[in-house]
Amino acid sequence: MNYCINPNCRNPNNPDPPEPLNFCQTCGSKLSIDERYRVIRELGHGGFGKTYEVRDRDGTRKVLKVLTYNDPKGVELFQKEAIVLQKLRHPGLPTVEAGGYFTFKPNDTSNSLHCLVMEKIEGNNLQQWLESQNYKPIDSQLAINWLTQLTDILNLVHNQNYFHRDIKPQNIMRRPDGQLVLIDFGAVREVTETVQRITGEVTRISSAGYTPEEQKKGKAEPRSDFFALGRTFVYLLTAQEPRNLQEDSRSGKLIWRNVATQVLKPLADLIDDLMNYFPKDRPQDTQVLLQRLAKMVDRPSASPSHKTPAFVWGWKQVLMGVGIAGAIAASALAIQNFSKTPVENLLTYQNSANQFKIKYPEKWEKQESQNPFTPDVVVFISPKKNSADSYQEKITVSIESLEKPMSLDEYNKWSLNQIKTLNEVKILEENAKTVANNSGHAVVFDAKEEEKNMKKMQAWTLINNKAYVLTYTAEKSEYSEYLKIAESMVNSLEIQ
Numbered sequence: 001m002n003y004c005i006n007p008n009c010r011n012p013n014n015p016d017p018p019e020p021l022n023f024c025q026t027c028g029s030k031l032s033i034d035e036r037y038r039v040i041r042e043l044g045h046g047g048f049g050k051t052y053e054v055r056d057r058d059g060t061r062k063v064l065k066v067l068t069y070n071d072p073k074g075v076e077l078f079q080k081e082a083i084v085l086q087k088l089r090h091p092g093l094p095t096v097e098a099g100g101y102f103t104f105k106p107n108d109t110s111n112s113l114h115c116l117v118m119e120k121i122e123g124n125n126l127q128q129w130l131e132s133q134n135y136k137p138i139d140s141q142l143a144i145n146w147l148t149q150l151t152d153i154l155n156l157v158h159n160q161n162y163f164h165r166d167i168k169p170q171n172i173m174r175r176p177d178g179q180l181v182l183i184d185f186g187a188v189r190e191v192t193e194t195v196q197r198i199t200g201e202v203t204r205i206s207s208a209g210y211t212p213e214e215q216k217k218g219k220a221e222p223r224s225d226f227f228a229l230g231r232t233f234v235y236l237l238t239a240q241e242p243r244n245l246q247e248d249s250r251s252g253k254l255i256w257r258n259v260a261t262q263v264l265k266p267l268a269d270l271i272d273d274l275m276n277y278f279p280k281d282r283p284q285d286t287q288v289l290l291q292r293l294a295k296m297v298d299r300p301s302a303s304p305s306h307k308t309p310a311f312v313w314g315w316k317q318v319l320m321g322v323g324i325a326g327a328i329a330a331s332a333l334a335i336q337n338f339s340k341t342p343v344e345n346l347l348t349y350q351n352s353a354n355q356f357k358i359k360y361p362e363k364w365e366k367q368e369s370q371n372p373f374t375p376d377v378v379v380f381i382s383p384k385k386n387s388a389d390s391y392q393e394k395i396t397v398s399i400e401s402l403e404k405p406m407s408l409d410e411y412n413k414w415s416l417n418q419i420k421t422l423n424e425v426k427i428l429e430e431n432a433k434t435v436a437n438n439s440g441h442a443v444v445f446d447a448k449e450e451e452k453n454m455k456k457m458q459a460w461t462l463i464n465n466k467a468y469v470l471t472y473t474a475e476k477s478e479y480s481e482y483l484k485i486a487e488s489m490v491n492s493l494e495i496q
Contacts, residue, residue, distance in 0.1 A: 008027065009027040020032075030107075033115065043063070068113070075114055100117045125172060146233075147293060150180055163220070166184060212277075212279070223282045229274055233271050234275075356397075358470075380397075391474075393481065419443065423448045433459045436495045437494075442460075456472065463495055
């Protein structure tokens with residue numbers, strides 16, 4: 001913890017003796033920055049400056065950004081970054097406390113360094129994350145969740161008359177709990193009427209493949225962020241850099257859908273709209289974008305090749321990549337009292353690969369997922385009652401490992417919070433529930449799916465760092481029809 005930040009220092013690494021050094025042994029600069037921070041290591045550098053990991057005097061690790069290019073406009077942008085992050089508080093933005101911006105004067109120079117200390121975000125940026133996944137493109141549900149998270153962050157930023165202007169995978173961090181964080185606001189600038197003037201010019205900041213033409217010409221505006229956002233999701237959905245993809249010779253549109261066949265059409269259409277050449281042809285603002293995304297939340301999580309979609313546990317899957325969904329159930333004794341249909345003869349479904357078995361009605365259709373990238377394992381579909389039956393009730397079993405260890409209470413709170421984000425959701429009841437002879441939890445709720453009023457029953461348990469969730473989905477008016485069957489299936493689940 002004796003690293004020197006003097007850009008002219010020939011040997012910034014100082015030894016680490018029993019007692020902390022006060023001054024760099026090479027250039028004589030102070031090693032205690034702003035009388036409280038000790039630099040641990042350099043994290044990276046770019047055109048505007050360097051980034052370091054530092055330890056505060058209370059032991060907390062933070063990030064220190066140092067501006068090494070003291071051009072007046074660069075200093076202005078750097079100071080605005082401090083203002084923006086001090087003003088805006090959101091889990092998707094790094095926290096900057098009061099006093100986080102200051103200047104520091106090295107020993108052998110007349111120029112002071114502009115410094116900004118902010119929260120250290122644990123996790124990887126999205127470029128690093130995709131690399132850790134062996135460059136496997138993300139699916140539609142994860143894309144919808146991530147795009148919603150980032151739009152929510154931009155909604156806050158744009159409503160404060162700021163915009164980012166440098167959105168790209170490297171500038172989006174992913175916390176261990178799945179929350180995305182937009183970083184590197186060094187390009188942020190306040191939107192004023194003067195910027196909108198034809199003669200006005202905005203400082204040019206660009207990243208190859210992600211920057212729209214108007215920004216390259218110094219005419220950036222909030223919808224320039226949308227273009228970069230669209231290009232970012234092309235990268236995530238194709239695992240290819242946008243600059244390496246071809247463009248249509250007539251329209252100029254990026255040709256990417258042919259290498260992202262897993263993407264649902266409404267999502268692909270939205271991404272293309274984000275990347276329209278002219279800002280006026282992109283979504284008008286973040287509210288319009290959020291409304292379009294909300295309509296996709298209840299779409300099936302399976303890929304287009306999936307014959308019958310399972311219940312979208314959407315936010316549950318996409319925010320954390322959580323779990324084996326395996327079991328859903330009645331949430332209380334009262335549920336049994338509503339059941340009309342007697343339990344039919346049950347067959348046993350056994351899944352050796354995932355080491356579980358469950359019983360299901362012999363008249364129900366069984367459809368196993370052939371997609372290795374979805375957590376859905378199998379869907380059991382009720383028979384049609386008659387030719388007018390427009391929706392067949394179903395029970396879905398899905399399986400996926402948790403990204404980090406969680407207690408059942410933590411998972412319960414998190415899951416309920418995610419359910420509450422679904423479209424027109426109303427939680428009716430919840431309580432403890434035994435699932436596969438293990439402590440679990442159950443919830444019953446109403447929700448809207450593709451203009452249908454649905455009622456769902458979901459129960460889960462955690463075993464060996466996996467979440468098991470079984471979901472019964474029915475039209476609200478037909479919900480009670482197969483309750484007893486759903487309960488029997490939940491009670492029959494065995495995890496080997």
